[in-house]
Amino acid sequence: MAEKGETTRARILDEAMRLASREGLEGLSIGLLATSLDMSKSGLFAHFGSREALQIATLEHAAGRLQARIAPVAQLPPGPGRPRFLFQVLRGWIDDPCLPGGCPVTAACFEFDDQEGPVRETLVAIQRVMLHGAAEVFEGFAHPAWNREQLAFEFNALVLAYHHGARLLRADRAADWAGTALEALILKAQLPPGR
């Protein structure tokens, strides 16, 4: 029974994630989700309690889906293969046809950055985990003098710019630009900073 409940919840949140990708997290409501799933609004209200709780659950669900794709990175030996793998996963996520409007978490980062409250707090927590993960892929081969937050910032920068180039500009070359920037970052990370 618990398992069935989990499957139903995952199915509901997959659809919520798709809607948030298309409409923005601000456009996601229990009513919209109910219509889209052909479920009763009251049933979904019973499940989530509020629109805000649904928004938070959707963000956490998206982050969980993405983390599951990222997890195999830990099986790779330390080295450039790790940031390359992480970027490929993120690229696949941004391009995923299940996310018709790009990553709903990334969009929400720019939508909710000034709106105090639990949605923003959830986003900050998710982004901190992502940045920590981005720093970790450089462990074991980056020059030890590098500030890990700097590497994570620069990795995140090229992921954001890839999202912008691929989804907004629909530039075929966005993947090349990001790939070139990534290889330069991997090279740079192995030298002392400031070189």
Next chain:
Amino acid sequence: MAEKGETTRARILDEAMRLASREGLEGLSIGLLATSLDMSKSGLFAHFGSREALQIATLEHAAGRLQARIAPVAQLPPGPGRPRFLFQVLRGWIDDPCLPGGCPVTAACFEFDDQEGPVRETLVAIQRVMLHGAAEVFEGFAHPAWNREQLAFEFNALVLAYHHGARLLRADRAADWAGTALEALILKAQLPPGR
């Protein structure tokens, strides 16, 4: 008379820009703007014609305000001073207290990237101009073998990551991270690509 009309329009659009920064462009409506300016909704409808036209006018107004701040870059001699100046302007724009939720254009880039129509087209046009400008600041000192789009991509990347770090994460060090990334990009741009 024409001048007064222009001033009124600029004042209206400054407020629309502020609201779009806070609420997102999707949250911007003629009704909200009328309330905020204590003007009649019908007057604003007469002025803009539709919510979509208001959204487009607001984006173009924001881009114009930003371009006016950027314009002095052309007075600087070609060299690293140009990308540094451009970044300082963009940083000032992102941090501007008149934009309580960060740059409304950047947020809209992630909000509207999948929504076909004139708003999206306006955003794409604005971003192409911005990226062209970002490429231009490297003219005259970057190694000629560099692809200008690559440099623009990497410059845009650090601006997006600065927005993310400063506005969402509220990281005091975001400016340092972006500054370090910028100096590395300036250095790299002067060497042949792939070095």
